[in-house]
Amino acid sequence: MTGAPRTALVRAPGPRLAEGLVTHLTRAPVDLGLARAQHDAYVAALADAGFAIRYVEPADDCPDAVFVEDTAIVSGGRAILASPGAPERRPEVAGTERALRDLGLEIHALGEGCTLDGGDVLLAGDTWYVGRSGRTDDEALCRFAPLMPGRRVVGVKVGGVLHLKTAMTALPDGSLIGSPEHVDTAGLPGLLVAPEPAGARVLVLGDEQVMVAASAPRTAARLRADGWRVTVLDIGQFEALEGSVTCLSILI
Numbered sequence: 001m002t003g004a005p006r007t008a009l010v011r012a013p014g015p016r017l018a019e020g021l022v023t024h025l026t027r028a029p030v031d032l033g034l035a036r037a038q039h040d041a042y043v044a045a046l047a048d049a050g051f052a053i054r055y056v057e058p059a060d061d062c063p064d065a066v067f068v069e070d071t072a073i074v075s076g077g078r079a080i081l082a083s084p085g086a087p088e089r090r091p092e093v094a095g096t097e098r099a100l101r102d103l104g105l106e107i108h109a110l111g112e113g114c115t116l117d118g119g120d121v122l123l124a125g126d127t128w129y130v131g132r133s134g135r136t137d138d139e140a141l142c143r144f145a146p147l148m149p150g151r152r153v154v155g156v157k158v159g160g161v162l163h164l165k166t167a168m169t170a171l172p173d174g175s176l177i178g179s180p181e182h183v184d185t186a187g188l189p190g191l192l193v194a195p196e197p198a199g200a201r202v203l204v205l206g207d208e209q210v211m212v213a214a215s216a217p218r219t220a221a222r223l224r225a226d227g228w229r230v231t232v233l234d235i236g237q238f239e240a241l242e243g244s245v246t247c248l249s250i251l252i
């Protein structure tokens with residue numbers, strides 16, 4: 001990446017993390033100490049990749065607050081606050097809003113009567129892909145488009161997983177990688193099929209660098225063979241709660 005250092009918003013795992021929502025997985029125990037260590041390593045990897053780290057204030061009553069990606073969508077100096085599809089996650093948004101205001105971003109809200117999670121919103125090249133999932137509805141998709149003008153917005157039906165970005169993400173060149181069994185590929189320009197489910201979840205760290213979870217070793221190998229610099233990180237405690245490498249930050 002060139003130019004001014006980018007900022008990564010993160011939120012430390014709270015004391016109730018193990019109570020986080022699980023929708024499509026069988027609940028497994030979460031070790032809070034290990035989760036904290038994995039989160040520290042994640043933050044260190046972002047710092048190594050050149051991001052200035054900024055912690056969003058804690059929201060300790062909200063078990064899922066560490067998945068800060070779901071609370072806002074940021075691009076080009078403006079931020080859209082999410083309207084979380086899970087009611088218990090709605091109080092998480094206020095702290096993110098304060099952090100975004102402190103950074104001087106222009107803040108927009110979707111308004112009442114619709115739901116949208118940040119995990120359903122993917123920017124790839126000049127297109128916004130918005131997941132039509134259990135958490136994000138079509139009304140939000142309609143309201144999103146005028147708030148982020150200048151780019152195409154494409155709705156993508158998501159099935160059997162939590163969010164669009166559980167099933168599909170983008171590489172630094174804007175090409176898509178994912179699991180075709182969980183997204184309607186009809187409106188997509190193409191999709192590199194990830195060799196394993198966790199390989200659908202890639203975080204872009206720079207023009208040539210990505211992060212993938214340690215649970216996706218074949219994807220890491222494939223991406224390296226394709227010429228990308230790949231950072232691999234164990235985030236198993238967050239994966240147990242249907243989290244992934246994208247969910248733990250908002251990259252600005």
Ligand SMILES: CN(C)C(=N)NCCC[C@H](N)C(=O)O
Nearest residue numbers: 021067119165166241242247
């Ligand atoms: C791309 N993904 C998956 C996310 N952005 N968020 C994961 C949130 C997980 C949380 N337990 C929940 O159910 O809300």
